[in-house]
Amino acid sequence: DAGITQSPRYKITETGRQVTLMCHQTWSHSYMFWYRQDLGHGLRLIYYSAAADITDKGEVPDGYVVSRSKTENFPLTLESATRSQTSVYFCASSESAPNANSPLHFGNGTRLTVT
Amino acid sequence: GEDVEQSLFLSVREGDSSVINCTYTDSSSTYLYWYKQEPGAGLQLLTYIFSNMDMKQDQRLTVLLNKKDKHLSLRIADTQTGDSAIYFCAESMRGSTLGRLYFGRGTQLTVWP
Numbered sequence: 555d556a557g558i559t560q561s562p563r564y565k566i567t568e569t570g571r572q573v574t575l576m577c578h579q580t581w582s583h584s585y586m587f588w589y590r591q592d593l594g595h596g597l598r599l600i601y602y603s604a605a606a607d608i609t610d611k612g613e614v615p616d617g618y619v620v621s622r623s624k625t626e627n628f629p630l631t632l633e634s635a636t637r638s639q640t641s642v643y644f645c646a647s648s649e650s651a652p653n654a655n656s657p658l659h660f661g662n663g664t665r666l667t668v669t
Numbered sequence: 670g671e672d673v674e675q676s677l678f679l680s681v682r683e684g685d686s687s688v689i690n691c692t693y694t695d696s697s698s699t700y701l702y703w704y705k706q707e708p709g710a711g712l713q714l715l716t717y718i719f720s721n722m723d724m725k726q727d728q729r730l731t732v733l734l735n736k737k738d739k740h741l742s743l744r745i746a747d748t749q750t751g752d753s754a755i756y757f758c759a760e761s762m763r764g765s766t767l768g769r770l771y772f773g774r775g776t777q778l779t780v781w782p
Contacts, residue, residue: 558711589772595774596673596757596773596774597712597757597772599769602769646711646712652761652769652770653700653761654700654702654719657702657714657717658712658714658770660711660713662709662710662711663709663710
């Protein structure tokens with residue numbers, strides 16, 4: 555099916571482990587984003603990418619790494635997971651820089667628990 | 670100028686109108702958005718308003734923008750149980766090459782039958 559898909563939907567990992575969250579979109583959108591959603595904070599931008607091989611930090615990048623070797627994929631890696639990274643992670647994409655004519659399209663999220 | 674504030678909860682009866690409020694701090698915002706998040710799902714764009722408009726109506730949805738007070742509201746007429754969700758206000762800034770969005774914390778709307 556066309557759209558933006560995230561995997562896994564749920565993940566439990568231990569402190570110190572590396573974990574990668576996957577995001578795949580079929581629209582060939584240029585822009586892709588990773589947000590985390592936490593109670594009391596709403597959505598906060600972790601990293602974004604304007605095109606393949608171009609990535610940049612958002613508000614809360616520490617502890618995360620991203621790559622964008624192909625337009626359709628934008629994996630997010632937690633190099634050494636901490637309990638504070640327990641959250642719901644959303645991937646999003648947009649055709650160009652987000653505006654009313656190029657809205658963000660969100661995946662269904664990955665719920666990550668770090669024990 | 671990235672603070673977007675919303676009340677956290679709103680409960681209404683089915684058939685009544687709902688009004689969800691949002692305040693923002695950056696007067697250079699270009700677009701203001703309302704997103705809806707249903708349980709277990711990502712956010713979906715509901716509607717938006719350009720900063721030079723005061724009002725926008727789209728079927729049961731009315732967006733009002735008061736630029737002087739930096740206040741945005743979303744009115745849902747004839748609210749239905751299917752409207753129960755979290756509603757996020759978001760703004761994008763003029764001059765940002767990314768068109769980056771800043772989200773509020775979301776308002777949980779509960780509609781009682």
